[in-house]
Amino acid sequence: MVDISNCRWHLWNLLLQSIIIKYNSxxxxxxxxxxxxxxxxxxxxxxxxxxxxxxxxxxxxxxxxxxxxxxxxxxxxxxxxxxxxxxxxxxxxxxxxxxxxxxxxxxxxxxxxxxxxxxxxxxxxxxxxxxxxxxxxxxxxxxxxxxxxxxxxxxxxxxxxxxxxxxxxxxxxxxxxxxxxxxxxxxxxxxxxxxxxxxxxxxxxxxxxxxxxxxxxxxxxxxxxxxxxxxxxxxxxxxxxxxxxxFLEISLKNNNYEYDIVSISSNQDFLKEFYNILDRNRDDLKITDSRLTKGKILINSKFPCEIQKYLHEKSTDLYVKPTAGFLGKFYADILGDI
The missing domain is CATH 3.40.50.300 (P-loop containing nucleotide triphosphate hydrolases)
Structure with missing residues (x-):
């Protein structure tokens, strides 16, 4: 009796070898x-x-x-x-x-x-x-x-x-x-x-x-x-x-100063801990306002690039992005219509 699975495996290997030889690039x-x-x-x-x-x-x-x-x-x-x-x-x-x-x-x-x-x-x-x-x-x-x-x-x-x-x-x-x-x-x-x-x-x-x-x-x-x-x-x-x-430069050039600090892992405890760190360093980071919500920290600042650099030095789990809705408005403005 022929072992179908074994035949399939040998055919599979022959196919692979022929493809590698013929299509090396x-x-x-x-x-x-x-x-x-x-x-x-x-x-x-x-x-x-x-x-x-x-x-x-x-x-x-x-x-x-x-x-x-x-x-x-x-x-x-x-x-x-x-x-x-x-x-x-x-x-x-x-x-x-x-x-x-x-x-x-x-x-x-x-x-x-x-x-x-x-x-x-x-x-x-x-x-x-x-x-x-x-x-x-x-x-x-x-x-x-x-x-x-x-x-x-x-x-x-x-x-x-x-x-x-x-x-x-x-x-x-x-x-x-x-x-x-x-x-x-x-x-x-x-x-x-x-x-x-x-x-x-x-x-x-x-x-x-x-x-x-x-x-x-x-x-x-x-x-x-x-x-x-x-x-x-x-x-x-x-x-x-x-x-x-x-994205941050586009936001700044269009006078948008509202940003979200987001946790990639959605770790609310980590966000809360980091919110307290930001609050203590608000003047140094030039944050004029901040608020902790579920899944993100809302901030107002004219220096998001500096904040992003600070976050990158502290953690790879956090990043800054313009608040939801900004890109849609910018896209509509630049095209004239959606």
């Missing part, structure tokens, strides 16, 4: 080689689809670790920009350069990523991990990734064709973050994810960035997602960059 969702100190430098970048400018002479520079949020309406040019950055689109004019001196990998989740219908989630992760690192992953690491993205154990060996859209998206997130890349590029990563799941992943992306000193580039047309996670905001519309700057 394969990078789609598997990862692209970059460095630990990468910054992105784009100059006069233009991409046309026939007579339509998807991107029109844009300049953009990302030069430090953090989370870069790319915000724009459907069809604004966000996906085209990310596909050029990841070298999936190679025909364009202008310059798109990733400065580098030490090689590493980055993960990429396209907006509409395609899974292999004949592979289970574990086999997906195993294959793409090997393609990315040329090493065999520990099984427990793959299990940990699936747990992290919220795929229940009973689905680990099932065909992704049976998955809901949300579960498939969770698998895509697991693949993008496998092998702990220093740079992760996410195109509408929370599409099809339920509301509680969205909040969970926004916190987890923040934790990953802090823990790994990583860069996350995330596009979305949902203002609240970018507002919650981004350190740097780029707004794109009809293929043109309307603004690209630190």
């Amino acid at each position: 394969f990078f789609y969702i598997c990862g692209v080689k970059v460095n630990n100190n990468t910054f992105l430098n784009i100059q006069d970048l233009t991409k046309k689809y026939r007579d339509i400018h998807a991107l029109n002479k844009i300049d953009l520079k990302f030069d430090q670790n953090g989370c870069y949020g790319i915000l724009g309406a459907n069809g604004a040019g966000k996906t085209t920009l990310l596909l050029i950055i990841t070298k999936l689109i190679k025909k364009f004019s202008g310059q798109c350069k990733l400065e580098q001196d030490q090689m590493n990998y980055f993960g990429f989740l396209p907006e509409n990523w395609g899974n292999y219908s004949f592979l289970s989630p574990i086999e997906h992760l195993d294959l793409l991990y090997k393609l990315r690192t040329q090493t065999k992953p520990e099984r427990k690491e793959l299990y940990s990734l699936l747990k992290w993205v919220g795929i229940e154990e009973k689905f680990w060996e099932k065909n992704p064709k049976t998955y809901s859209k949300g579960m498939k998206q969770r698998l895509g997130i697991a693949i993008a973050f496998s092998a702990s890349p220093k740079i992760v590029i996410l195109d509408e990563p929370l599409a099809h994810i339920d509301p509680m799941g969205r909040q969970y992943f926004l916190r987890e992306f923040q934790k990953y960035k802090m823990k790994n000193d990583a860069i996350i580039v995330m596009s979305s047309h949902v203002i609240s997602e970018i507002e919650q996670i981004a350190d740097h905001i780029t707004i794109i519309d009809h293929g043109e960059i309307l603004t690209s700057n630190s």
Whole structure:
């Protein structure tokens, strides 16, 4: 009697070996080689689809670790920009350069990523991990990734064709973050994810960035997602960059002095303890008002960058961001309409 599972395993290994040999530079969702100190430098970048400018002479520079949020309406040019950055689109004019001196990998989740219908989630992760690192992953690491993205154990060996859209998206997130890349590029990563799941992943992306000193580039047309996670905001519309700057700098330039100090781990006791520290140092930190609420500390200050630096020295769990609602108002002002 033929052992079907054993045959499947041998076929699987042959497939893997053939892919590695044939596509040694394969990078789609598997990862692209970059460095630990990468910054992105784009100059006069233009991409046309026939007579339509998807991107029109844009300049953009990302030069430090953090989370870069790319915000724009459907069809604004966000996906085209990310596909050029990841070298999936190679025909364009202008310059798109990733400065580098030490090689590493980055993960990429396209907006509409395609899974292999004949592979289970574990086999997906195993294959793409090997393609990315040329090493065999520990099984427990793959299990940990699936747990992290919220795929229940009973689905680990099932065909992704049976998955809901949300579960498939969770698998895509697991693949993008496998092998702990220093740079992760996410195109509408929370599409099809339920509301509680969205909040969970926004916190987890923040934790990953802090823990790994990583860069996350995330596009979305949902203002609240970018507002919650981004350190740097780029707004794109009809293929043109309307603004690209630190979120705190954008806030200051628009005379907004209301900020939230947020705990990534949502530790209320830690927030309370830190609130008392801030209160004692209010004059030194130039905080004119502060108030402790559930999940955050509300402050009023004209020096949020200095406060952010102070927080970073004290804890990697805390960060400063403009109060909820500011980005929506700014976005409406800069476009004239939403």
